Amino acid sequence: MQVLIVNESKHSVPRKFVNEWMEDITAELKKRKVLKAAQASRELTLVFLDKKPAQKINFEFRGKDYATDVLSFDSMDPSSFGELVLCPEVLKRQAKEHKLTYQQELGYMLLHGVLHLLGYDHETNEKDAREMFGLQDAVFEKLLKKVSR
Secondary structure (H helix, E strand, C coil), X not given: CEEEEEECCCCCCCHHHHHXXXXXXXXXXXXXXXXXXXXXXXXXXXXXXXXXXXXXXXXXXXXXXXXXXXXXXXXXXXXXXXXXXXXXXXXHHHHHHHCCCHHHHHHHHHHHHHHHHCCCCCCXXXXXXXXXXXXXXXXXXXXXXXXXX
């Protein structure tokens, strides 16, 4: 997957980590037959925003008046996989709450966003939530083991 990073936040983005993590996500989801080769060859845009603009977008598209960790947007462009909007401030806070590093939390939310772009949804019902989070946690654990070697 080609990754385009747009950083409009005041926080630095660990670009090397993001690119390597996305390669690992792509490989693992292809291996699990969740991601097709044609999808994996498309471009994914990652946009990093500060809290206020992230809150505005969350309100505009979801009716939720707070900054959230990740938002996913499908694309009409057939060469694009979609777009993920991430808020580093929220990710840093959640990393502390989850006892993860910032990069681990970022990796988890990148995976979460990619699964949304593949059609997984945890907000529809309990069965869909179990399916999405089961896959997400299994892939995340596998990727964490690979990174810690």
